[in-house]
Amino acid sequence: MDIARSLREEARRANERRLLVLAGDPERTRTRAAAALDAADIPRAETTVLGPKSFIDCERYEQSRAEELLGRTRTAVVLDAHAELRPNAVGRSVGAVDGGGLYVLLAPPLDTFPQRRDGFDETLAVPPFETADVTGHFRRRFVETLRAHRGVAIVDVDSDTVESDGLTDPPPRRPPAPPTPPDDAAFPAEAYEQCLTDDQRDAVLAFEALRSAGTAVVVEADRGRGKSSAAGLAAGALAAEGRDVLVTAPRYRSAAEVFARAAALLDALGVDYTRDQASSPRSLTLDGGGRVRFCPPATAVDLPEAPDAVVVDEAAALPVRRLERFLDAPAVAFTTTVHGYEGAGRGFSVRFRDRLADGEHEVTDATMTTPIRYGDADPVEVWAFRALLLDARPPVDPLVTDATPETVDYRRLSTADLLDDEHLLREAFGLLVLAHYRTEPADLARLLDAPNLTVRALTRDGHVVAVALLAREGSLSAATRATMYGGGRVRGNMLPDVLTTQLRDEEAGVPVGQRVLRIATHAAVRSRGLGSRLLSEIEAEFADEADWLGVGYGATPELVRFWDANGYGTVHLSTSRNDTSGEYSAVMIDPCSPAGERLAERHAAWFRDRIAAVLSDALADCDPDVVRAVLRAADAEPDLSLSPWEWRLVAGVPGGASIMDTDPKPFRDLTVRHLLDPADSDALTAREERLLVRKVLQAAPWLSVTDELEFVSRRECMRALGGAVESLTRLYGDVSVQEELDRHR
Structure with a gap:
């Protein structure tokens, strides 16, 4: 195929990428894909297919396993969307x-x-x-972006016509000037000489903080910016100083x-070291002391063999509760992807960063924006960000700072x-992305296509x-x-x-409700009552349509x-x-009708x-504190029915006449009642x-x-x-209980 050859050239x-769309009969597109790769002189060993069947002799995964490409680099990725188009698969594979x-x-x-309705649509119904109720808005917008963006070639294989050749006639690539090593660096000059961009140099410089205890480093970047390489250079430099560096990631491939x-770097320094294996080493041990070693997260959280520093690569893919345990290390670094919803989502940026800021670590931040895998003006990245709204953002602060519940x-x-207002879509979706740790590209499709979802907002002068x-x-x-x-x-x-399967209430599925999947308020106007205003408007709107409003979320006291x-x-x-937030989830109901009240009352009592x-x-x-809050929020009639003997047992504890271990139940009943x-x-x-x-x-x-609540002693x-x-x-x-209590005082 001449077009594939031209695109590749x-x-x-x-030093950019190009997108080739082959549309038409499934088998024809697969045959043409094989021919296109041959014409573009792309080896099969450097190609991955994401799809339901093998039609090229190369690596293949189902779209559901697209995460296998995270942290990897391929010359070509072929995504077969005939059986289904999973937005997450696009987001995870295009960056490879x-x-x-x-x-x-x-x-x-x-x-x-x-x-068309495909396998992904079935998950939205x-x-x-039913599947027929699912709209095709996401794919219509997806197709529109394909036709509108530079660097996208479209070929109709049925008519053998080229709708767009995708050629942009860019200027020849100019090799970037090598970054200048910092004058006051603690790491050896060789570490900085291997950096490819100023961003990478600055990131390595930030990692120098790990030489001191009580420090944390956070490096954020989009994919392809070289953050893992910067972490590797820093790990090598620390090991050369004799330090033990523990590296962890969701999977070893991410940390390779x-x-x-x-x-x-160790080779450049002329340092003698041994690998535990020739290829894909998981341990580099220096002859004079110092090492870099890998442990999976489940093991790494225990800080085996007391490392001097820990590097957590692709931290956003790990649960927040697990990330917190790494804060026990003397020094710790986290690298994470800003856009693209790497791994499990945005628990890192939404939940963990707040906890890190409130902690005792001295935090050093670095942000990397310059691409290393491809050129700055890469059109495929621009297309992917637009098609999946990977860079969606709420309105800038000045546009909303005067918003109040009354305005x-x-x-x-x-x-x-x-769909008619791209800015409105970007603001609404961007606010959901930044305020919630689980938003992913598939959520954009759900928002636009799922028949059971609706969006409600508060706006100020048209801004969300x-x-x-x-x-x-x-x-x-x-x-x-x-x-x-x-x-x-x-x-x-x-x-x-939950109410049916776990709590054995088969009638729980009869009333109709509206569950709040996500709710977010702009950071510039939080704590003004806007979230409550939005919920009150939703309650008023659905008062005559729903039996209940509900929510399920990772519970924090606030x-x-x-x-x-x-x-x-x-x-x-x-x-x-x-798995992601590390928190226990609370389920709460606000009844709107007699049927909703009956549902809420019986489950609150249970x-x-x-x-x-x-x-x-x-x-x-x-x-x-979560326990205290969820009990206080339960709309259950308090019930305290202790027998005379149980009251005597309880009343004897303050004066030491009885012990709680004899029968904890009345003490629990009394505590729950209060x-x-x-x-x-x-x-x-x-x-x-x-x-x-x-x-x-x-x-x-x-x-x-005694230790947790900071009492001086067990006796106290x-x-x-x-x-x-x-x-x-x-x-x-009652009076008799008071008398029993006084008797032992």
Whole structure:
């Protein structure tokens, strides 16, 4: 194919990439793809196919496994979109193509592509909707970007016509001037001489902070900027000083470049070292001391053999709770991808950065913007960012800083509104991206195509200041509810699914609700009540259409209090942590109708009755402030029915006449009663409530509780617990209980 040859020649000359679209009959596009790669002189060993079948003798993965390309470089990637087009697969694979390479897309005829329904569309059709209800807006916009952007060649293989040749006639590539090594660097000059851009030099310089304990380094960059190479040069330099550097990443393949660059630096320094294996080494051990070694995250969090420094590559792909454990290292660095939704999502930038800033580490930041794999003006990167909104951003601060609940407008953003106004779409989606740790390219398709989703926003002079993504759930057929109750998988309907499968309520899928999937307020106007204003408008809109409003999220004390203040009551706290946030998820409901009230009331009561037992088992390590908040937010009628004997047992503890271990149940009942709805909110301090949660409800060992709550001694901790029990006994016990209490005082 002459067009493929021309694209490849131009791409190599400019150190850019080109996109070749082959549209038409599936088998014809596959045959032409093989011919195109041959014409472009791209070896099969440097090619990866993402698709359902092998048609080229090269590496192949299903689109669902596109993450295998993260951290790798390929000369060509062929994405076969005939069976399905997964946005995440596009986002994860396009960045793997090197400068001078081709990204090849195989697709049905572009004019009919948006009307087709494929395997990905089936995932958007959550009950009671069907695949036919899914729109094709995402693919229509996707096709429009293909036709509008530079560097995209489009060939109709059925008619053998070239719609666009994709040639841009760029100026010849000019090799960039090598960066100047810093004058006052602690790392050897050879480390800086191997840098390819000023950004990379500055990143390596930032890594010098790891030479001191109590430091953390954060390097952020888009893919292809050389952040892993910078980390490798720094690791090699630290090892040359005799330090032990532990490297971790979601998979070794992601960190392979770190070891390659570390080894190259050691070679340049003339340092003698040994590899644990000739290719893909996982350990570089220097003869005079010092080493660079890899451990998977599950092992690395324990800081085996006490490393001097830890490098976490592609940190965004790891759960926040796991990232926090690396803060116990003497010095730690995190590299992460800014755009492209690398790995698991944006837990790093949304949740972890705040926790890092609040900690004791001295943090050094570096940002890398200049591409290394390909030229600065690469048209394929520009296309990918536009097609998937990888660089979507909220409005700049000055446009919204005067927004208040009284000056904003409530808007129902239809798909037509978003497609007709690119700025509105970018602002709404960009706000969701920056405010939530799980947003990914597929969410753009869901927002535009899923029949169960709607978008609501507050705007100020047309600019988005707060946005919510809602999912319609419930109103499920008897057959669907029976499938769910029997353990069958039902897409979507998260809240009915949890209440049905885990809490054994088959009728939970009958009422119809609106679940708040995402809600975000612009950072410049937070804490002004805009989130609450948005929720109140949503409640007013759906008051006559829904039985309940609901939400499920990684629980923190602040978030629980926010939802509680807006009328949502706790009905469930998950018994396993979220893989990404590392937090237990709270499920809360705000009823809108009698049916919704009945659903909320019975589940709040069940939550009240079972929570004490769960806290001493699966939730034994839950943050006590989260426990306090979710119990306070449960709209359950307090119930305290202790027998005379149980009251005597409780009343004897403050004076030392009895011990809690004889029967913890009445103490748990008393604690839950108070935390649900205190008769006197000043009866206990926050510390006393935490003590009751950790010792009474979670049954933590005395020494652990003493240490966590910073008591001077175990005796003081035990005395404090006795005082808290006495306060509750006087608050909730009758006259006879007071007399029993006084008897032992």
